[in-house]
Amino acid sequence: MLVPILLFTLGFVMLIKGGDWFVDGSVGIAHRFNLPELLIGATVVSVGTTLPEVMVSCQAALQGNSGISYGNAIGSIICNVSLIAAITIAVKPGPVNTKSLRIPAGFFTIAAALYLAIALTTGRFERWQGFAFLAVFLTYMTVSTLHMKNHPEEAAPAENEKETSNDSPLVKDILLLVVGAAVIAVGANLLVNNGTLIAQWLGVPDSVIGLTMIALGTSLPELITAITSLMKGHGALSLGNIIGANLFNIVLVSGAAIALSPFSIPSEKTIAGINSSFVVDLPVMVLVMVILCVPTFIKGRLSRWQGILLLCIYAAFTAYQFLF
Numbered sequence: 001m002l003v004p005i006l007l008f009t010l011g012f013v014m015l016i017k018g019g020d021w022f023v024d025g026s027v028g029i030a031h032r033f034n035l036p037e038l039l040i041g042a043t044v045v046s047v048g049t050t051l052p053e054v055m056v057s058c059q060a061a062l063q064g065n066s067g068i069s070y071g072n073a074i075g076s077i078i079c080n081v082s083l084i085a086a087i088t089i090a091v092k093p094g095p096v097n098t099k100s101l102r103i104p105a106g107f108f109t110i111a112a113a114l115y116l117a118i119a120l121t122t123g124r125f126e127r128w129q130g131f132a133f134l135a136v137f138l139t140y141m142t143v144s145t146l147h148m149k150n151h152p153e154e155a156a157p158a159e160n161e162k163e164t165s166n167d168s169p170l171v172k173d174i175l176l177l178v179v180g181a182a183v184i185a186v187g188a189n190l191l192v193n194n195g196t197l198i199a200q201w202l203g204v205p206d207s208v209i210g211l212t213m214i215a216l217g218t219s220l221p222e223l224i225t226a227i228t229s230l231m232k233g234h235g236a237l238s239l240g241n242i243i244g245a246n247l248f249n250i251v252l253v254s255g256a257a258i259a260l261s262p263f264s265i266p267s268e269k270t271i272a273g274i275n276s277s278f279v280v281d282l283p284v285m286v287l288v289m290v291i292l293c294v295p296t297f298i299k300g301r302l303s304r305w306q307g308i309l310l311l312c313i314y315a316a317f318t319a320y321q322f323l324f
Helices: 002-032 036-063 066-091 098-121 129-150 170-202 208-218 220-230 237-261 276-299 303-321
Strands: none
Touching: 002 036, 002 208, 002 220, 036 066, 036 170, 036 208, 036 237, 066 170, 066 208, 066 237, 066 276, 066 303, 098 129, 098 237, 098 276, 129 220, 129 237, 170 208, 208 220, 208 276, 208 303, 237 276, 276 303
């Protein structure tokens, strides 16, 4: 089992580094064509930092592993809110510009409602529904980009955007883009294949690995960014970026995976004869978003108790996945 664990870890590293190269290369090319910073942040960087999740879920879907494909998307949402955002909120809460949240929060609410409705009524996602989610993604990108152009004062810096020189050689940028995408693809393959082996060795469903280990691994760039910002004294992460990332997990990550290979909601784990996804995973996803967003919209600020409560929920959720 040592070899699968090492390859699984290597897959994590390749996803992080490949995503880093992909973003650097794509931002460099975007700068070369003099695209506005806001447009780069809202499109190129956002999609680039979500690419690891997309590749992992698509790879799993193509291999018929719906557990990892489903678990990665839902688990990443839970991880983004109840671990990554929670750490920064618990350490350094602060005011939030709620005006900038209206579009991402509105789109997330619509996408989550559609996802839940399909999951709870049919338990299966069809290909046309995957394309529908992708259409929501394209609509969101268009609306949010136009809004940021018209209201630049509401735009927050992209969470993972890096400084890229405008005079970076074009060949280097193209190479970073291509190599980054290739490294992400190989890393996703290692992660899915060896994650499946580890799940079998641990005697847990593939969805558990997707909801916990893989979800955490594909969210590591965001976690590193959060910790770095704390060390530099900039603890307040943009809530809009968190909501936007979670929207991407539904409409882009899940949408692409479903469009490639439709799948059913995993049903290996049950509670009192009911699919665990319906009574734990999906409700927790909704709960953490409610705890994060509703008090913030009401008060216009993030409070320490939100971060502490969310961290407790993440600990309990992870413990449940492996112990029950």
